[in-house]
Amino acid sequence: MERMLVIAPGPTANGDLHLGHLAGPFLSADVCARFARAAGRDVLFGTGVHFTQNYIVTTARRLGVPPDELRTRSAEQVEGTLAAVGIEPDGFVRFDERYVTGVQQFFGRLHDAGKLKLRSLPFPYVARTGEYLTDAYVRGTCPVCLSEGCAGLCESCGHWIASGDLLEPRSTLNPDDEVELREAQVLVLPLEEYREALTEYFAGLAGTMRPRLARMAEELLSRPLPDYPVTLPIAWGIPAPFPKVPEVEGQVIYADSEVIAWSMHSSALAAEQRGEKPAGDDALWFAESGARVVYFFGSDAGFAFGLVGVAMLMALGGYTLPAHFVTNEFYELDNDKFSTSRGHVVTGRGLAAEVPRDLIRFYLAATAPDFQRTNFSRAAMDKVVSARLVAPWNRVADKAGRFAGGGPLPVSARSREAAARTVERFSAGYDARRFSLTDAAFTLTEQLGRLDRWEVTAADAGDFCHEVDVFLRCAAPLLVDLAAKALPDLAVPAVSSVTEVAPRVLPRLAEIAQ
Structure with missing residues (x-):
């Protein structure tokens, strides 16, 4: 059985997850992994937190706390928030000695293989303090799209901006400091050497990449x-x-270059959580293992994972290359960017304290930023969830409950055909190759509406109960609590062999408290 390694790269450990994080890679990865398992596939889902970006330093400075304290606290918050909304990774990366050693060994192998070169590169430099400025330490204008931001990965265009290429650089640590460019020798991965292989690789993904990554x-x-x-x-x-x-000597590994070592570690932790003992963090990534790697991340991370990460795997050789990159755009709050520093934020944990998590998952999926920026509004969520999910499901549950306890009912060939189409439509949205949360939520809404409109009679009660059961199994990756209460198992059925169904009482969904 083919193994799927699902990876949602960890956020920077400088705070809790807000809905913008959840509506993108985390919910998508969880839903994809859940459906693949229900369909009988072997899946390992890894995520966690990234602990080495210097955004942790700048945030800690703003908050007045030690950076180590901030990243430890943030990891706990992220793990708690994922659980609060029903996102259940098999492996969760934390910052420990094993991780540090794994990263160092990974780059040691790259260097021993002669793939890293010593180069002199320009960096913004502050003579007063003797400090070089990189990523979160320096802000300016992106030379590609002219957006304002820090060095590193540009949130607007997705290109990687070398610190020395940032236009009009200024220090974020001390804005009044005079900044100059100064050369420093560093080890680099010369990406141009992998142009031909990368061009061929991305040509093979052209049919499945979303527009901004393409x-x-x-x-x-x-x-x-x-x-x-x-x-x-x-x-x-x-x-x-x-x-x-x-x-x-005295330098550090560039945090954004850790992406593959981090990903391999997350897969190994996921396998260990399942009782396996991989022969190393990279064991599951060897080509002969036959595993298929599927990434879920925001479009602004495409350079690090799609270009640099793949080039590193090519440089070392022998590893499987990612089969799919499922990207997403930004998710806004009341038509403005989420901003913790401005207090313009809704955390997943905070919303889950007020709203059942199935309802949160459904609304985030229905408004997911799969292809363009979308928006969260609490008022809109309350209205949409009530009209499109809670009310119709409760009517369906009531209709099905009328036939509970009366013994098995026959299922017709017509119903088996309809159920097969239902599975097919859900599968189209859940499959990694064309994965789409919005498509899955739309299918859920349409199929639930069909069941809600069904005028059930004694003659077709078996068909109705059968198709409700199939609907629930297909909706289970989104409606995790409802499915767990209603179903004895979560397997997606082989509907062609179903001839009868035993009706049962189904749970109702709670309305959002007004």
């Missing part, structure tokens, strides 16, 4: 690819493990 890949491969730094001349991060390269 555009970014096309733009990047139309020009020289950069020397991507693997080490940085800053203090925050995992110490660079290259004793034979004195030029990078």
Whole structure:
């Protein structure tokens, strides 16, 4: 049986998850993994938190807490919020000695294989403090799309912006400091060496990539690819493990370059949670294992995972390359960007304290930013969930309950055909190749509406109860609590062999408290 490694890359450990995080990669990865398991596939779902970005330092400074305290607290918050909305990864990455060692060994292998080169690159530099500025430490204008932001991955266009390429750079640590460009020697992965292989790889994914990732890949491969730094001349991060390269002594591994080592670690933790004992963090990623890797992440992470990560796997050789990248756009709150610093935020944990999580999952799926920016509004959620989910489901449950306890009822060939089409339509939205939360939510709404309109009689009660059962099994990846209460198991059935059904009392959904 083919194994699927589902990965939702961890957020920066500088705070809790808000709905913008959840509506994108985390809910999508959870739903995809749940349906694949219900369909009989072997799935390992890994996520966690990323602990080494220097955004942790800048946030900690703003909050007046030690960075180590912030990242530990944030990991606990993220794990608790995922549980609050029913997102259940098999493996959750935490910052510990094993992770540090794994990252260092991964880059040690790249260096020993001769894939990392020593290069002199320009960085913004503050003479007053003797500090180089990278990523969260420096802000300016993106030279590709002219958006305002920090160095690193541009949220607007998705391109990676080298710190030295940022236009009009200024320090975020001390905005009054004078900033100059100064060269520093670092180890890099020369991405241009992998142009031909990357071009062929992305051509193979062209039919499944969402528009912004496809555009970014096309733009990047139309020009020289950069020397991507693997080490940085800053203090925050995992110490660079290259004793034979004195030029990078005291430097750290670039946090954004850890993506593959982090992903392999998440897969290994997921397998261990299931009782397996992989022969190393990378064991599940070897090509001969036959595993299929599926990533879920925001479009702004495409460069790190899609280009750099794949190039690293190509450089080492012998590893499977990701089969699918499922990306998403930004999710807004009341038509404005989520902002913790401005207090414009709704956390998943906070909403789950007021609203049943099945209702949250349904609404986030219905408004998911699969292809463009979408918006969360509490008033809209209350209205939509009540009209499209709670009220129709409760009417369906009441109709089915009228036939409970009366013994098995026959199921017709027509009903088996209808049930097969239902499974097919849900599967189209859940399958990783064309995955879409909004499509799955639309199918749920349409099929529930069909059942709600059904004028059930004694003659077709068996067909109705059968199709309600199939609907619930297909809706289970979204409506996790309802399905757990209503069904003896969550397997997607082989409907062609069903000849009778035993009606049962079904639970109702609670209305959102006004």
